[in-house]
Amino acid sequence: MYVLGTLQDGGSPHMGCEKLCCAVQKSQDYVSSIGVVGERQSFIFDATPDFVSQTNYLKEVSGHKSVTIFLTHAHMGHYTGLMHLGREAYNAVKTMVYAMPKMVHFLSKNGPWSQLVSLKNIALMPLQENQTVFLDQSLSVTPLKVPHRDEYSETVGYLIKGKNKTALYVPDIDKWSKWNRSIVALVKKVDYAFLDGTFFADGELPRPMSEVPHPFVSETAALLGSLPLKERQKVYFIHLNHSNPARNSAFKGRLDLERLGFQFAAFGLSFDL
Ligand SMILES: [Zn+2]
Ligand SMILES: [Zn+2]
Numbered sequence: 001m002y003v004l005g006t007l008q009d010g011g012s013p014h015m016g017c018e019k020l021c022c023a024v025q026k027s028q029d030y031v032s033s034i035g036v037v038g039e040r041q042s043f044i045f046d047a048t049p050d051f052v053s054q055t056n057y058l059k060e061v062s063g064h065k066s067v068t069i070f071l072t073h074a075h076m077g078h079y080t081g082l083m084h085l086g087r088e089a090y091n092a093v094k095t096m097v098y099a100m101p102k103m104v105h106f107l108s109k110n111g112p113w114s115q116l117v118s119l120k121n122i123a124l125m126p127l128q129e130n131q132t133v134f135l136d137q138s139l140s141v142t143p144l145k146v147p148h149r150d151e152y153s154e155t156v157g158y159l160i161k162g163k164n165k166t167a168l169y170v171p172d173i174d175k176w177s178k179w180n181r182s183i184v185a186l187v188k189k190v191d192y193a194f195l196d197g198t199f200f201a202d203g204e205l206p207r208p209m210s211e212v213p214h215p216f217v218s219e220t221a222a223l224l225g226s227l228p229l230k231e232r233q234k235v236y237f238i239h240l241n242h243s244n245p246a247r248n249s250a251f252k253g254r255l256d257l258e259r260l261g262f263q264f265a266a267f268g269l270s271f272d273l
């Protein structure tokens with residue numbers, strides 16, 4: 001399993017940002033995504049605006065030619081990469097796209113996405129909440145519904161279970177307290193937890209942050225802070241907004257959390273499943 005991107009939907013440089021956080025374009029600084037290498041094919045979680053570079057990397061490290069997609073929701077950072085599968089670009093043949101029912105409906109009924117369906121560039125594979133999909137002998141995926149701004153689709157995170165280990169991927173969620181599951185219990189259950197780290201703390205944006213609710217990294221760290229070190233070390237923050245000061249590895253707030261065992265996802269990090 002590979003980290004293929006760590007940024008929030010808008011990436012960096014972020015449209016309109018003239019601050020230091022977006023002054024320099026770093027290489028391989030992509031929107032949040034995870035790649036998983038199966039026995040005969042690879043899987044990518046979310047089709048981001050950086051989909052081409054991310055699938056190229058995944059194909060290179062896996063040696064697989066085909067990549068199957070799992071989508072979390074219909075926000076721009078998570079599905080618009082599908083455009084590269086259409087006739088104007090790759091003209092894919094039945095690339096499998098797993099998605100939840102409202103997401104399937106959204107893609108089927110709205111152009112330009114519906115053309116990918118009608119021309120069979122993509123084959124939509126409907127998922128059901130909490131229903132595990134077995135992808136090969138030693139790989140399975142389970143969608144977990146999460147509370148989020150669901151304008152066009154529902155939103156899910158994924159449990160990805162390999163031969164020996166399990167990963168949790170939740171790039172977007174409003175607040176842990178709004179979820180009908182305990183993130184503390186889930187972290188204990190898995191081996192790696194890639195968690196929404198969009199904003200570091202309140203006050204980071206010059207607008208009311210309640211309009212775009214996310215668990216602040218500082219809140220998540222406090223919530224999981226009483227767990228033993230080996231549990232805290234499972235946590236990798238991902239989906240960082242361009243403004244998140246923890247994108248800078250020398251930021252004191254980040255260093256303090258790293259001393260407690262919490263980690264920050266980085267492109268190319270690999271994990272055994
Ligand atoms: Zn997002
Ligand atoms: Zn910026």
Ligand SMILES: [Zn+2]
Pocket residue numbers: 073075148172
């Ligand atoms: Zn979102």
